[in-house]
Amino acid sequence: MVHRERSERRGFLTEALAVVCGGLATLTPLGAGVWAFLDPLRRRGGGARLIPVTELEAIPDDGLPRRFAVIADRKDAWTGYAAEPIGAVWLRREQGSEAVQALSATCPHAGCSVDMAPGGHCFRCPCHNSEFTFDGGIVSPSPSPRAMDKLECEVGADGTVAVAWRKFRAGIAAQVAQS
Amino acid sequence: MSDTTRRTTPGAGKGPLGRLADFLDDRTGFRALVHEALFERVPGGARWRYVWGSTLVFAFMTQVVTGLFLWANYAPSAQTAWESVFYIQHEMTGGWLLRGIHHVMAQAMVVLLALHLLQVVIDGAYKAPREVNFWLGLVLMMLVLGMALTGYLLPWDQKGYWATIVATNLAGIVPFVGPSLQQLVVGGPDYGHHTLTRFFALHAGFLPATLVLFLVVHLALFRKHGLHAKQPITRPDAMFWPDQVLKDAVAMLAVMAVVLGVILVPAVRTMLAGGAVDWGHVGAELGAPADPSESYAAARPEWYFLFLFQFLKVFEGWGATGEFLGAIVVPGLIMAVMFLMPIIGGWRLGHRFNVAFTLGIVAGAGLLTALALDEDYCSLWIDRASLADAEKLADETAGDDAKIAAALGHDATRIAAMRKKLATLEAYRNSRAFLAASRQARIDADRAVELAGRPERIPPTGALDLVRQDPLTRGPRLFGLLEGRDCASCHAHVDPQAADAATRFAAASAPNLYGFGSAAWVRGLLDPDRVAGPEYYGNTAHKDGDMVGYVRDEMGDAEKWKPAEIEAVTAALAAEAGLPDADATPAQVEQGRALIASAERCGSCHNFRDNGTGLGTAPDLTGWGSREWIAGLVANPAQERFYGDDNDRMPAFEKLLSPQQIGLIADWLRGAWYRAETGHRHAAR
16 A cells, blocks of 8 residues: 555656656756747837937928938848938928927827828828827827827037837827837 | 558568668567558548648648748848848749749638638537637637738838738737737847848748647547547548548548649739740739838738728728727637637537638628728729719819718719718729729839849849839829829920820920930921920920020921921930930931031020020030939029029929939930840830
8 A cells, every 4th residue: 555655656756747847957958949939028118219300491380290200220130221211200390499399200090101292281091090180189080099109309509300210009099109 | 560451561672672671670669650541541541632731731741842942042131131032933943833833822721721720610629628729720720810911011012011010009008918928029129120031030930830739639549539520420431541531542632733723823814925034023922122111002911911901991990999800809709719619519409500700700801991992992893974963063163072062062962972982982992992002013013123134133232222222113202203292293204106195295385305305306396396395395384485586487488497407406406315316327326416506506595515695595405414413403493594583383303302213314314224125225116
C-alpha cells in the first residue's frame, strides 16, 4: 500500500517535471520572440513638433484653405530621412486677419488624406466621402466621428507660419493625440 | 498490410522497382499511408459537387508555390519593397506570370471559399458530428482573408499603402486593445520598414503556418467523418481514387484555366488587335510607390473587401458609434452567428435559419459591392445632359438651401425634384473625381515604372525619390494643373492646337506657357495677330505695353522687319532656351542674335549679353527660356533682370517653393525629363 502511494507520488512528480522542463524549454524561444515583437509598443511618436511650413504671404486672406506639406526630419527604424514630407496641413486666413487656422490634412475617420471636394465648396476625403467645412466642421451625414483636427499655429515676427504638428487617433469621437 | 492492398496499390510489381517499394514499405509502411489517402469510399459515387474543398486546397498550394518563388525575389523594406516587386514584374523572365498567378489565385481563393462555405451550410454538413470541423473551416476562412489583407500592402504602392492605413486605423478602434494592436501590427507609431516586415512575416510566415496546422486537422477530421454525401444515395459507392480524384483534378485545371484566362485575356486581345504586348503590364497591377505625402484619391480595397468598405458608409452620421458598429460589432456578430450555426442547426427550423442567414449575408455583400461599384462608376452611365439644370443651379447657389428654394419659387414639389437631381449630380461629380483619380494613378504608376527602368537603375534612396524629382510627375502638380491652383490659377498650359484652346486661353489671366522656350512659342509671341490675344498678353497689364505695341507696329510692318529676320530672332531665342528648332541653321541663329542685340531692334529695350542696354527696361534676354532663366523668373519676377516694377501680379514663388521645386517647374515647362524611348533627358517638344 505504502509502496503504491509512493509510486503514485513519483508518477505525479515525473509528469509535473516533464511538463515543467518541456514547457520551459519550448517557451524560452517563444518568449524571446514575443518580447522583441512587442518592441513597437514602447516606441513613441514624440509629441507635437513646431515646424515652419510657409510664410504668411503665401496664405491669401480670402477664407479659402491652401494645402502645405509639413517637412521635417523623420526616422523610420534604421533609416533617417532628412527634410521629408511627413504630412500635410490646410491653412486658411479670413479677410483682413493675420490669424492662421491650421487643420491637419489627415482624415479623422480612417487616416486618408483630405482633399478639396470636386467643385471646391468644401473639404472631402476621397476614401469614404467624409465632408468638412473650411473651418473643419463635419458636413453631416458623415462617416467621420469628429471634425478635422485643428493644429496650433504660430506666426513669427518675420511672417513664418509654424504648425505644431502631431497625429491623432483615427475613428474615435474624442481628439486623442497619438502617443 | 492486407493482400487486397498489395494487389491494388500501384507499383507493387516484382521488378527492381517493386522490390525497392517492398523494401521501403517494410521500413516506412508508406503503402498503408497511400492507401489511407486514396482509397476513401465516396458514398453514392463521385460527384462534381464535392470538388470545392479540393480546389481550395489546390488554390492554397498554388499560393504556397508561387509565394515561395516570389519570396526568393522580394525584399521587404520601405526602399526595396516596391523596387523588388517592380523588378519581378518588369525585369525578370516570367516574373509577370508568377506574380499574376499569385495575385489572381488569391482572388479565386476568396470566391472558392465563399462557394465551399455556401455548400457546407446548404447541405447541412456542419451538423453533428462535424461541428468542430465547421469551426476549423471558419478559422481557415479568417486566416485566408488575413493573408489577402496583409498581401495587399507588400508591393508598397499607393493603393496598398492607403488601404492598409484605413484597415489598421479600423483595428485601432477595437475597445481597450485597439491602439496597442494597431501599433504592434504597424510596427510603431508610423508606417514604414516595420510595417512591411511585420505584414510580410504575417503573410508568409505566421498566417500560412497556422493555416497549415488547421488545414491538417480539418482534413484529418474530414476523413474521420467521411464525406458528407448528398442524400438520397441512389448510385453505388465509388473510390476516391481515381473517380473523385479525376473530377477534382479537372476542377483544379478549370480553376487554373480561369486564373490564366484572367491574366492573359487582355494581352491576347492586344495581340489580336495587332498591338505589341508589354508583358510587364500583364497580370497583377503595380501602382506608383507609396508616398505618405501624396494623397491618393483612388484608394479602394481589393474588390472582395469592397462590401465592408461600403458597409461603413451605411452608418454615415452615426459618428464614432457607427464606425464601431460597422467595422467591429456587426462583422463580429455575423462571425459569432456563423460559429453558432452547428448549435442553431440542431433546433427546429435552425437549419433553415442558417441557410437563410448565409444567403442573406452573401446577397447583402453582393448588394453592397454593387453599390460601391455604382458610386465609383455611375458617371459612365448617368446622362450628364439631364443634369444640366441642376448643374447650373448648383453653380449659381453654391448649394445654399435658401437660394435654391428662392430660385425654384418656393415650390415644394420642384424643390423635392431638384434635391433628387442635385443628389444625382453630386454622385456624378464624385464618380468623375474617382475616375479621374484612377486615371491619374495609372499615369503615375506607368511613369514610376518608366523611371525605374532607366539604365542607371533606382538609386539606393528608392523609387520614391525618383518620382519626387521627376519634372513630368511633379511639374503639373506644382504648376497646379490638376486642381487649377498656383501657376495654373493664372496661366494656361494648353496646346494651341487643342479643340478647347480658345476658351481656356480666354479663362486665363496670364500667358499660355505650353511649349514655353520653344520656337513655336516665340513665333506666336512675335506674331502681331497673336501677341495681344489671351494666349499671350491679352489678359495682362502688358496688353497695352511697349512689347505689344512694338510687335504690332514694327514687326508687323514688313518694311521694317522682314519675315526672315523674325524667323532668325525666333531661332536665336529658342537656341538661348536650349530648345533649338530642328530647322534652324547656325547662320540663322547668329543673325538672330545680332538682331536681338542691336540697339535698333530688340536691343533698344532688352539687355542681351554685352549689348550694353542694361537691366530695368525689359526682361533680360540672355539665356532666355533656359532652366536658370525660368527658375530666376519664378523665384522673383520683380527682379530688375525680369519685369522689375512692371511685374503684373505674379508672386515671387521663392517664398512659397523650394529651389528644387522651382527647378522642377522650370524643367517641366521646358519639357526636360527622362523618356524611355531615347534613354536620356531630353526636350519632349
